[in-house]
Amino acid sequence: MTSWAATRAATGGKVGLNKRMPFWQRIHIDPWLLLLILVLGAVSGFVLYSASSKSFAMLYRQAAYYGLGLTAMIFIAQLQPRFMQRWVPVAYFGGLLLLLAVLLVGTEAKGAQRWLTIPGVMRFQPSELMKLIMPMSVAWYLSRRNLPPNFKYVCVTLAIIFVPVVLILKQPDLGTSLLIAAAGIFVLLLAGLRWRYIIGAAVLLVPSAVLMWFFVLHQYQKQRVLTFLNPESDPLGSGWNIIQSKAAIGSGGVFGKGWLQGTQSHLDFLPEGHTDFIIAVLAEEFGMVGVCLLLVIYLLVVARGLVITVQAQDSFSKLLAGSLTLTFFVYVFVNIGMVSGLLPVVGVPLPLISYGGTALVTLLSGFGILMSIQTHRKWMPQG
Structure with a gap:
């Protein structure tokens, strides 16, 4: 038995590990x-x-x-990744509620209603929070399924992405909505999205852009x-x-x-x-x-x-x-x-x-x- 293993066994598996673990890893930086x-x-x-x-x-x-x-x-x-993973659904629905609150009681500036104001405390953009919540939500959903995702899982994933993106488009904030959509799509691609789905999306890109021009863009x-x-x-x-x-x-x-x-x-x-x-x-x-x-x-x-x-x-x-x-x-x-x-x-x-x-x-x-x-x-x- 090596000296590290002997020390670890004698201390219940803790002290030896802590002594040898790099300092930066111990403080999680x-x-x-x-x-x-x-x-x-x-x-x-x-x-x-x-x-x-x-x-x-x-x-x-x-x-x-x-x-x-x-x-x-x-x-x-x-925080351990498993701990964050456990609270992802709560964060997702909380983020949707904040986006709805922006549309109902948000603060307007420069012709756009994108902020929530807590009187005397702060003003913030809930859409910025979705830049983190979105990839976490899609990763949470796909990591619990067999990969690469089948058509059903792809459709559910797109729905997870679509709902907050539409709420942000209504603020209106095209740039942020596209970035948040990209964050979710990246997770889908990293999950091993099949080529036939990618080619199908590319084919639909032009008619989708035309529809956005006439019916979505301000x-x-x-x-x-x-x-x-x-x-x-x-x-x-x-x-x-x-x-x-x-x-x-x-x-x-x-x-x-x-x-x-x-x-x-x-x-x-x-x-x-x-x-x-x-x-x-x-x-x-x-x-x-x-x-x-x-x-x-x-x-x-x-x-x-x-x-x-x-x-x-x-x-x-x-x-x-x-x-x-x-x-x-x-x-x-x-x-x-x-x-x-x-x-x-x-x-x-x-x-x-x-x-x-x-x-x-x-x-x-x-x-x-x-x-x-x-x-x-x-x-x-x-x-």
Whole structure:
């Protein structure tokens, strides 16, 4: 019997294990994810300070949101995946009730009713919570069935996705509804969806897009698509944002103009520079080099998430970790594509960089789930 096994047997199987288990696993934190998140937080501070015209008040609020998000991340990381799995149905129906409450008594801002306000406490977007609840719900349902899913299970899964997506579309919030739908679809794909279903969905895509254009999309959403196709058709109106964003990105060149030296943002040509279009500010001041370095950090986060997915030891954890990782990638892809004119403007912030409270806390909570999946695996010492 090895010394580790003898110690473990003598202490009832606890002390020996704790002594040999890595420190980070004992406190249920993934050090690589934590390091990358902190680096992105530092980048956010630098860029946001410039994008907000040197507003310390906004910087302090963002730091407070980061602190709250990191607290939520560490707390969630302590929860076992099996514990979270047990409460998924409650979270799903609770999320639906919050979305219904938004439609009935929600707070309206900028022509959309997306927020719930707790007087004297806070204002938050329930749709942001669904970004976590959706992949957890679909993973909970499919992990209890034989995989790959048959036609019946696929239909039930689509119903689980469809209901909250429709409620969010009614707010209206097309960007968030598409991201939440993608989070659920990713779980379905990771579960081994058969090719005939994928091909069938692709065939239905065009008629579905036509129906959405005529019966679902609001006029401002249609205008965003038309602006994407030809921003110069209304350069002082709907095309202003994307034209100024592309100008900011192009003017940065290879190395940028320097921190706090951007003209598009500081002269107020670039709207929403601290939220959706913050990467245009980064590109103008730090150039192509700065953008590439940021993309490398994002790719490292995605790579770590995929490693956690591969190492997960049960179906629920694998499906959930994979969906959270791929959804994070989509957030980055959609925001950068939107700001650079490759995709229509849908109002998606740049993850962990853009200013915002609910979105930031939700993202960091998602990383807490990834850390929980990684650090609650059954551990055996090496050697």
